[in-house]
Amino acid sequence: DAGITQSPRHKVTETGTPVTLRCHQTENHRYMYWYRQDPGHGLRLIHYSYGVKDTDKGEVSDGYSVSRSKTEDFLLTLESATSSQTSVYFCATRPLAGGLETQYFGPGTRLLVL
Amino acid sequence: DQQVKQNSPSLSVQEGRISILNCDYTNSMFDYFLWYKKYPAEGPTFLISISSIKDKNEDGRFTVFLNKSAKHLSLHIVPSQPGDSAVYFCAASEGDGGIYFGSGTKLNVKP
Secondary structure (H helix, E strand, O other): OOOEEEEOOEEEEOOOOOEEEEEEEOOOOOEEEEEEEEOOOEEEEEEEEEEOOEEEEOOOOOOEEEEEEEOOEEEEEEOOOOHHHOEEEEEEEEOOOOOHHHOEEOOOEEEEEO | OOOEEOOOOEEEEEOOOOEEEEEEEOOOOOOEEEEEEEOOOOOOEEEEEEEOOOOEEEEOOEEEEEEOOOOEEEEEEOOOOHHHOEEEEEEEEOOOOOEEEOOOEEEEEEO
């Protein structure tokens, strides 16, 4: 457990509204990631960060933006939520010197867009 | 199109027997493979990994086999225990890029 918390844990929102999910870590890990998990697709990378203010797109980044102003926080924003963004969102962190096996996942946020 | 595939959505095994979970991939540039275990309402946790320069890695009851020519890997759990019941994700990576996950296999170990 790398001290990763996600908030909120559950959220119901309406189409067209903005939504921000927060990932907070206490381990001072350099890398942070946002994934979404959907039936039949496993986990897919949305965005990742390799340092404060350094972010890059993942496999399914359309409709999402991220920000990392502090080492410990990585925010995922849906500017205008759509029903296709209903999913379970997982944050993950990894230390600079660690291999991929040292990527730790948070407990997830379940988002429902009506 | 998914680069990592787990074609069996579920698997049921008797306690004490062997569980074999399979995974196929399409990208020949993948050089590192991982298995994760996931319980409901929790994030995935790392289980075991293997580099593309090896064909087998063992950790206690868990063994991962890699067949590069077939682009296939498998996870063996021997003996299976009820606590092993979870969803297992296969994942692959190329260099220091992102991790590509399969869709998961739900393992049920019956007492």
